[in-house]
Amino acid sequence: MTKVSLRNIGAHKLRLALTVLAVVLGTAFIAGSMMFTNMLERTFDSAVATQYKNADAVVEPGEDSSSVPADAADDITKLPTVERANLVGSTTIVAATTDETAIQTRQGRASAAVYYGPDDNVALAPEIIEGRAPEPGNTPAEAVLNANGAEFYGIEMGQELIIVDTGGRERYTVTGFYDDETVQETSLSFLLPEADYREFYVAPDTVPGLLLAGPEGTDPQTLTDEIASAHPELEVRTGEVAAEETSKSVREALSFVSYFLIAFGLVGLLVGTFLIANTFSMIVAQRTKEFALLRALGASRGQVTRSVLAEAVIVGLLGSVLGVAGGAGLVALIKQVMQRYNMDLPAGGIGFALDTAIVPIVAGVIVTVISAWAPARQAGRVQPVEAMRASESAAPQPLRKRTLAGAALIAAGIAAAVGALLWEDGATADRASLVGVAAVAVIAGIFLAGPAMSLPVVPPLGRLIGAPFGTVGRLASTNTQRNPRRTSATAFALMLGIALVTIIGMLGASMKHSVDTVAENEVGAEYVLAGPDMAAFPIPRDLMERLPEVDGVGAVAAYTEAAITVDGEYSATLGEFGSTTVLYGDPGDLITLEMAEGSSSLDGNTVIAPRAWAEERGWKVGDTVTIAAPGISPLTVEATVGGIFEESSMLPAVVVSADAATQILPPGAVNIIMLGVSGDGTVDSDQLRANLEAEVKQDIVVQVKSKDDISGEVLDLIDQMLFILYALLSLAVVIAVLGIVNTLTLSVIERRQEIGMLRAVGTHRRQVRIMIILESVQMAFFGAVLGVLLGLGLGWTFLTVLADQGLEQIVIPWGLVAQMLGGSVLVGILAALWPANRAAKTPPLDAIAD
Known part of the structure; x- marks a missing residue:
């Protein structure tokens, strides 16, 4: 029987290739997802290892501080067990040419850090390939720059x-690459040199952190314990521990990418499962006489059952290895x-490792065997007497049990x-999980009840589509009805x-509409001034005083966030971190x-809040609240609730006045993220923009944007997200298309005699081609209609549950549906x-002789 299985596979190479292809596509995506994440992890691990290489100890601020006191750093570096000490720190910057034209770093970032030469560097000193090392104390300051970035942006020595x-x-002068x-x-x-970096970017009497190396033979743990006992207020770790913990946090952050990609790989494998199961079912039906x-x-x-499963194992193994x-x-x-799109990934190979091969191969083999299990058992039930029957492939199979089970699952899902939908008091996550359960139940129900559902739909659809083609059209309709x-x-x-594409399309269309609505109805400012990447970089604080002097400017208000509590x-909170909105001026502007x-108005020590927030806490206008900055400042200040406003998408929680926030926070701790400007009516909108751009040109980091500009940027981000999702989901659609090719090819093999008879009685090759194409179009259109209906139903339910998240x-994206x-x-035609x-090339006499 083993020989029979192996020879059977070898004798049907086309059938083997079509089945293997389904496994390849599903496992390729899982393997690729794991390798991609592995590649990123290796790159970051390499960077972390380089950063902490040769470091015996790492000194960082304690829990209640953001820096290391300079006197403590001096004490540590003077220890006889410390030979070399490096400042750890990196500052985000914006670079510009001397004519004040900013260098836009696109998907990258610009930063400044400390340069140490080979004799002073605790880790590995950067290799200067052109020019010389920077020297401290010069004006302008000297710095070296990464060679690939200098070449990309055209920066010269x-x-x-x-x-x-x-x-x-x-101002920097580039002295080397x-x-x-x-x-x-x-x-x-x-x-740049340590002295210049400390002067420009480090607060007086502090350092951001230290990397330490002792003389040869130093025990890192002993050095760490010595520093920790003398300075318990600081966090002190060995270099090895710091590297491990940093790598671990990076891996945890990247795990989301891995799960996200693998989820789409599993969708592809799931779709492939139905293709594999369908293929094996047809193979078993065709080989009834053989069995x-x-x-x-x-x-x-x-x-017999084991022989079919053995074939499945071979197919799964071969497909998974190719995957x-x-x-x-x-x-x-x-x-x-x-x-090609200037988003280079750091050099790190392709991320191949043992687990990236074993996991997809095991998954592919298991899925293939599970898919073939039911057909294999069906093969085992074939009776010897069936060898004497003239035909068996079209024998009707009862649908009652599976239809009832499918209907029950669909009802349970609905x-x-x-x-x-009715559980309005439930948490959004719980309600969304319930929708997920409903989706699984409905999909499983449609799979079981699908054959019965197709009978009243596909034949009439086939007759409608085939009407212009006469007898050939009627034959195509009959063929899809037979099985x-x-x-x-x-x-x-x-x-x-298609259901998944429809759901994602509804999500994207709803998000876009929400963004347009917010920009149109809630942004009151005529222009918004913000740093690069919409608030990723704070803007100068003196703009609040400068802008009212600009010709045509009326009201000015500023938005920021600070780690204060009310x-x-x-x-808002994210894990153990939290922030509160702080506004300068009147937020109504x-x-x-x-x-x-x-x-x-937010004059003096004032807060305002949305109605729901205020009602939940029992606040009324005139009440007093306490503002504090836990972990940053011991000070508190009393503030008055000055106003309560209706629901706002842009201000969903309490807002604190800048006057109150600056009383408890250290000087310079509150950076302005965004400024809103409205005109006074003396100049038109275009002139106001030109005046604003002229005023902020010297600031380099400030960009002037209209409401349309802001919503356009957000819509572009949504489009990019949707493009990625559609690209990933296209895998499932490709597998489904291959499934149609597979089914039709096997169907043609199975119906060889029938097609030969049609040719013998006068059917032209062109007519046979049309008949097969019409069968394909019927199945594809039926699948598309079901997918659209399922996607619209699940998408509407899911988005209704997410209504309190802003959607x-x-x-409904009717254009996408069409x-x-x-x-x-x-798709059906192709x-x-x-x-x-x-099918059209089937030799009539040979086919009848078969």
């Missing part, structure tokens, strides 16, 4: 640059594509979805892919607020071309 940070501006493969070419990484003959020769049921190779190719392709299981299974894979609560009580209005329905017809051509 000896060039003078303006460097802006949150505290002001400096260094090589560092961990720095992307789209980033600018300046290294019956084996049974007549003495093979037991178990032997791992495909995954490696996928990673290489991603790197090339990202490089009930779960309705329950999620509803096959029709449904083939359409199901496409349905699943009655012990932050506006920046954001359109509908006041329920009091005023939106209040659900938008494209998918029209595209399904095209998928049928090869099988149809193969």
Whole structure:
């Protein structure tokens, strides 16, 4: 029986290739996902290892501080057990040419850090490949720059640059270029002498942290314990521990990327599962005589079943191994594509490791065997007498049990979805989980009840589509009706892919509508001034005083966030960190607020809050609240609730006045993130923008944007996200299309006699091609309709549950729906071309003789 299985696989190479391809596509994505994450982890591990290489101890601020006192740092560096000490620190900056034109770093970043030469560096000194090392105390300051970044942005040796940070501006002269493969070419990484770095970017009497190395033979743990006992207020770790903990946090951050990609790989494998199961079912049906003959020769049921499973193991193993190779190719392709769009990934190979091969191979084999289990058991049940039958493939199979089970699952899924909608008091996460359960139940139900559902839909659809083609059209309709299981299974894979695309399309359309609505209805300012990447870089504080003097400027308000609490609560929290919105001026000049009580003005020690926030805490206008900065300052200040406003998407929680915040925070701790400006009516909008741009040109980091500019940036981000999701989901659609090709090809092989008879009685080759194409279009269109209906239903339910997250209005992307329905017809035609051509070439007499 083992020989029979192996020879059977070898004798049907086309059938083998089609089945293996389904496994390859699913496992390639899982393998590629794991390799991609592994590659990123290796890159970061390498960077971390380089950073802490040769470091015996790492000294960092304690829990209640953001820096190390300079006197403590001096004490530590003077210890006889410390030979070399390096300052640890990096400051985000914006670089500009001397004519004040900012260098836009796109997907990269610009930063300044400390340069140490080979004799002074605790870790590895950067290799200067051109020019010389920077020297301290010069004006302008000297710095070396990563060579790949200098080449990318056209920065030359000896060039003078303006460097802006949150505290002001400096000037650098580039004295050399260094090589560092961990720095992307789209980033600018300046290294300058320690004295200059401390003068420009470190607060007086502090240092950000220290890397320490002792004389040869120093025990890192002994040195760490010595420093920790003398300075218990600081965090002191060995270099090895610091590297391990940093790598661990990086891996945890990257795990999301891994889970996200693997989730789409599993979707592809799930769709592939139905394709594999469908393929094996057809193979078993075609080989009924073969199995019956084996049974007549003495093979037991178990032997026949095991022979089919053995074939599945071989197919799964072969497909998974090829899938791992495909995954490696996928990673290489991603790197090339990202490089083309100036998003270079650091050099780190393709991330291949033992686990990136074993996991996809095991998953692929298991999925293939599970998919083949039911067909294998069906093969074992073949009776010897069936070898004498003339035909068996079209024998009807009862659908009653699976239809009832499917209907029950669909009903349970709908009930779960309705329950999620009615459970208005439940947590959003719990309600969304219930929708997920509903989705699984409905999908499983459609898979089981699909054959029965296809009977009243596909034949009439087939007659409608085939009407212009006469008898050939009617034949195509009859063929899809004869085997509803096959029709449904083939359409199901496409349905699943299109349902996911529909859900993502609804999410994207609703998000876009929400952004447009907020920008149109809630942004009150005529222009918004912010740093690069919309508030990622703070802007100069003196703008609040300068802007009112600009011609045409009326009201000015500023937005920022600070780590302060109001009655012990932050506006927003992320893990153990929290922040509260702080506003300068009247927020009504920046954001359109509908006041329920009091005023939106934030003069003096004042807070304002949304109605829901205030009611939950029992606040009324005139009440007193306490503002504090835990972990930063021991001071507190009393503030008055000055106003309560209706719900706002832009201000969902309490807002504190800048006057109150600055009383408890250290000087310079509150950076302005965004400024809103409205005109006074004396100049038109275009002139106001020109005046604002002229005023902030010297600041380099400030960009002037209209409401349309802001919403356009957000919409571009949404489009990028959707593009990535559609690209990933396209894998499932590709597998589904291959499923149609597979089904039709096997169907043509199975119906060889029938097609030969049609040719013998006068059917032209062109007519045979049309018949096969029409069958494909029927199945593809049926799958698309089911997918759209399922996607719209699940998408609407899911977005309704997420209404309190800002997606209040659900938008159906009718254009996308029309494209998918029209595209399904095209998919049906393209998928049928090869099988149809193969059917048309069937020799009539040879086929009848078979």
